[in-house]
Amino acid sequence: MDASRSLGKSVLKVLLGLVFIVSAVLKVYDMDRFEIYVYSYHFFSLNLSFLAARAAVILELVLGIGLVSHTLHKMYWWGSVAMLLGYSLLLLYALHLGRTDSCHCFGDFLQLDPKQSLVKNGVLMVLLLLIYKMESWHTPFRWLLLCLAIMASTIGVFVASPPDNLTSNSNPEQNLHRELFDEMLDEAPLDTLNLREGKRVVGFFSTSCEYCQMAAQKLSLMQQYYGFPTDNITFVFLGSEDSIARFYEESASTHYGSVLYPDVVRLLKVINGNFPVIVLLDNGEVVHEYGFRNMQEDEIKAFFEREGR
Numbered sequence: 512m513d514a515s516r517s518l519g520k521s522v523l524k525v526l527l528g529l530v531f532i533v534s535a536v537l538k539v540y541d542m543d544r545f546e547i548y549v550y551s552y553h554f555f556s557l558n559l560s561f562l563a564a565r566a567a568v569i570l571e572l573v574l575g576i577g578l579v580s581h582t583l584h585k586m587y588w589w590g591s592v593a594m595l596l597g598y599s600l601l602l603l604y605a606l607h608l609g610r611t612d613s614c615h616c617f618g619d620f621l622q623l624d625p626k627q628s629l630v631k632n633g634v635l636m637v638l639l640l641l642i643y644k645m646e647s648w649h650t651p652f653r654w655l656l657l658c659l660a661i662m663a664s665t666i667g668v669f670v671a672s673p674p675d676n677l678t679s680n681s682n683p684e685q686n687l688h689r690e691l692f693d694e695m696l697d698e699a700p701l702d703t704l705n706l707r708e709g710k711r712v713v714g715f716f717s718t719s720c721e722y723c724q725m726a727a728q729k730l731s732l733m734q735q736y737y738g739f740p741t742d743n744i745t746f747v748f749l750g751s752e753d754s755i756a757r758f759y760e761e762s763a764s765t766h767y768g769s770v771l772y773p774d775v776v777r778l779l780k781v782i783n784g785n786f787p788v789i790v791l792l793d794n795g796e797v798v799h800e801y802g803f804r805n806m807q808e809d810e811i812k813a814f815f816e817r818e819g820r
Contacts, residue, residue, distance in 0.1 A: 517645075524578050524642045527635065531575030531591070534617055535568045535664075541618030542568075542672040543803075547728055548615050552601075553736050557729070557808040561674035570594060572664035573657075580660075582653035584645055591639055599632045612763065675804040686788045687800050691781045696795060700770050704745055707795030710815055711743050715778070715788040716758065718750030722803040723787040724762035729806055730789060731764035739815050741765060747772050749779075749786075 538545050542564065549567070550560035574594060577587035602614060602625040613622040616631070623631060647653070696706050706713060714730065716723035727746065734744060744767040748755050752771060759766050772778045782788045789806065791799040791814050799810055 520642050520645055521581065523638060524581065524645065527591070527638055527642070528575045528578030528580075530635070531571050531578065535571040535575060537618030537620050538564075538568045538571075538615065539618075539668060539672050541615060541620075543722075543725055544619060545615045547725060547732070548612075550729070551732055552604075553732075557733075557806070558674075558676040561676055565668050565672070565674065568668050569661070569664045572668070573660045576660040576664070577657065580653075580656055581645075581648040582650055582656055584647040588639065588643060592636065595632045595636055595639075599629055602629050602632070686783060686785045686802055687790060687797070688781050688783055689797060691777070692790070692797070693795075695777070695781055700772070701747070704768070704770070706745065706792060709743065709794065711745065711792040712739075712811075713790045713792060714744070714746045715782050715786065715790075716746055716748055717786045718748055718754035718758040720786045724758060724764075726787040726789060726801075726803045726806065727758070727762045727764040729803075730811075731762075733808060733811055734765060737812055737815065741767055743815075744768070745770065747778070749775060 545568075546561055546564045549555065549564045550557055555563050570590075571594065574587055574591050577583060578591065598614075598616070605614070605625040606629075611624050613619075614625060614628045616623060616628050650656070695701055712730070714727060716727060730744070733739070734741065746767050746769040748758070748769060748771050750758070750771065755769055755771065785802060787803055789801045790797055791811065793814075798814060799807070801807065
């Protein structure tokens, strides 16, 4: 009886470890959205959010591997409890803010809102309590296994999903045809938007582009947090009127002034076929331009602060 109970707890412990490992791997596959989710709380800057998201994934991987290994039981058990409590406090804070969006705890594979994720954490906590009194396997290599788990998890996460602020070497001059863009500002439908006056942000998006949605969400989070004027932001879309409404809904971004550009060929020439492109204009002059991966929070913040805000 004791042997079967011990075996059952061992199996349960392995399953819990596998849940953590699968959760971490799915976050890696959905890292772009997980980064934005971390950034959306504004605990960290955008660049630090890239690292914080990966640190959370690495912690989950190490704890999952540790549970499966049956070594250093108490350390991994308390680490798992602390992680679940930390995530649960964040979810309670999300509920306090009135958020209902997915917490990305299983990436994009399984969408759980804060309430559902709290229930999931509660179930995992109960299962962890069932294995509290288990004994560790006293292997002389237990600390070596911990070091290897940390090294393998860190290298694996950063190789599979390197952070944009450490790897992006995009040349901003390549995304925009400056001469055609300057002509576009004086042509319909952009000529009536006064884009040559003051500080302006113009985003070029395809309504069917996933990275365009995430770029719009990033920009929206910055605008909301720093209080940039919404009237100074314009989205230029390739798509249809119906798809624009769907774009705003799926990107969870603020509804800025938007224009559906009718000449598809000309629009693609202006942005050299790249989506998304976000352009910062100062009295009609291009100051900065970004794609999805090289958006610079400090530059965008400083751009509007120079206006005397």
